Amino acid sequence: MEQTIKVELGERSYDVRIGPGLLDSVGPTAVELGSVRQAVVIADSNIASRYGRRVATSLQTAGVATDMFEFPSGEANKTMASFSDLIDSVFTISPAVDRDLLIVACGGGVTGDITGYVAASVLRGVRWLQCPTSLLADVDASVGGKTGINHASGKNLIGAFHQPSGVLIDVDTLRTLPADDLRSGLGECVKHAVIRDATLLDFIADNTAAILAGEAGVMCDLIARNVAIKAAVVAGDERESGTRAHLNFGHTIGHAIETIVGYGTISHGAAVSLGMIAANAMAVARGLIDQGDALRVADALGALELPTAYSGLDPEQVWDVMQHDKKARAGRVRMVLPTEIGNVDIFDDITAREVAHAVSALE
Numbered sequence: 168m169e170q171t172i173k174v175e176l177g178e179r180s181y182d183v184r185i186g187p188g189l190l191d192s193v194g195p196t197a198v199e200l201g202s203v204r205q206a207v208v209i210a211d212s213n214i215a216s217r218y219g220r221r222v223a224t225s226l227q228t229a230g231v232a233t234d235m236f237e238f239p240s241g242e243a244n245k246t247m248a249s250f251s252d253l254i255d256s257v258f259t260i261s262p263a264v265d266r267d268l269l270i271v272a273c274g275g276g277v278t279g280d281i282t283g284y285v286a287a288s289v290l291r292g293v294r295w296l297q298c299p300t301s302l303l304a305d306v307d308a309s310v311g312g313k314t315g316i317n318h319a320s321g322k323n324l325i326g327a328f329h330q331p332s333g334v335l336i337d338v339d340t341l342r343t344l345p346a347d348d349l350r351s352g353l354g355e356c357v358k359h360a361v362i363r364d365a366t367l368l369d370f371i372a373d374n375t376a377a378i379l380a381g382e383a384g385v386m387c388d389l390i391a392r393n394v395a396i397k398a399a400v401v402a403g404d405e406r407e408s409g410t411r412a413h414l415n416f417g418h419t420i421g422h423a424i425e426t427i428v429g430y431g432t433i434s435h436g437a438a439v440s441l442g443m444i445a446a447n448a449m450a451v452a453r454g455l456i457d458q459g460d461a462l463r464v465a466d467a468l469g470a471l472e473l474p475t476a477y478s479g480l481d482p483e484q485v486w487d488v489m490q491h492d493k494k495a496r497a498g499r500v501r502m503v504l505p506t507e508i509g510n511v512d513i514f515d516d517i518t519a520r521e522v523a524h525a526v527s528a529l530e
């Protein structure tokens with residue numbers, strides 16, 4: 168069942184292992200890295216006792232002196248205050264911090280992002296491992312080396328690129344993941360299918376029941392296919408100067424919806440699902456894909472219990488928010504649109520009228 172995907176980034180390359188029971192392999196993996204003398208495990212308050220302690224035990228059993236620190240769970244705590252507290256905690260360990268320290272993230276995407284930023288910052292960068300426990304972190308956040316925290320001015324505005332030395336995805340952890348969080352990850356899986364691989368859309372449609380039930384074998388295959396796509400995108404454009412932006416498919420209108428409706432009111436997965444429906448409607452109107460393609464994607468999302476309709480959005484407000492998105496350049500709205508299922512392009516000539524039409528497709 169276990170699979171390994173390599174993220175090819177020259178001297179920064181690393182393996183992503185996917186399988187059951189891998190939380191207990193963190194210790195041996197750390198030893199294989201070489202010259203790891205001590206480790207710090209970082210987990211949020213939901214995950215520390217549930218999974219973090221097992222990771223710490225695995226490290227200690229392998230002979231690596233290990234401390235564990237936790238921070239309060241949730242996006243609202245992906246802040247400078249949590250970051251600062253964690254940095255202070257890391258510098259309390261004994262013997263003192265040196266370059267042989269390994270930092271290990273255990274948890275969802277919030278934990279991965281903040282822990283990675285701690286690892287990027289301590290001594291200007293020490294090695295770190297990711298043990299993602301949410302599907303969104305498995306298929307998206309744990310691969311690619313984007314780390315960071317939120318600021319009052321916006322999400323993910325502070326951070327660094329810092330690739331991990333390895334990723335261990337223990338699919339058993341998905342058994343305790345709340346259903347809404349599972350769906351958030353599934354939204355990103357459909358996104359990957361649309362931007363790179365039509366056969367992944369078929370796989371998702373053919374295995375919907377097993378996926379929603381979290382069947383381990385199917386989840387391993389699903390995660391491996393998605394990690395392979397994300398890894399290839401990142402390998403082609405590590406710092407997002409070009410094609411890495413394809414990963415924003417569904418996110419431009421999706422982020423606008425999150426902003427308007429309010430973060431926390433709508434899940435990220437739900438917003439991205441709606442964003443993909445709207446982007447596909449725009450692509451149909453441009454003649455890039457046909458209605459049948461758009462329906463295939465909508466059917467897959469609907470079967471996964473992700474929303475495909477939302478009424479009452481004000482198209483002018485959506486346009487206004489899109490113009491102020493951090494990814495817009497000088498007020499020019501850029502969007503990723505499919506040219507067929509499995510292929511996308513970046514368009515920077517999006518008009519307010521097209522957005523109004525796309526938003527009306529959500530009614």
Ligand SMILES: NC(=O)c1ccc[n+]([C@@H]2O[C@H](COP(=O)([O-])OP(=O)(O)OC[C@H]3O[C@@H](n4cnc5c(N)ncnc54)[C@H](O)[C@@H]3O)[C@@H](O)[C@H]2O)c1
Pocket residue numbers: 211213214240241242245274275276277278280300301302303304307308309310311312313314323340341342343344345348351
């Ligand atoms: N770095 C990147 O490239 C990248 C990419 C996508 C998203 N992200 C970031 O990821 C974050 C979202 O990730 P997320 O959805 O995992 O959020 P999260 O880390 O807040 O996890 C969601 C909730 O699920 C809980 N949880 C996680 N795993 C669990 C499990 N196995 N069992 C029970 N509960 C569990 C968490 O404690 C939390 O309450 C956002 O901050 C986003 O910016 C980063």
Ligand SMILES: [Zn+2]
Pocket residue numbers: 355418435439
């Ligand atoms: Zn996303």
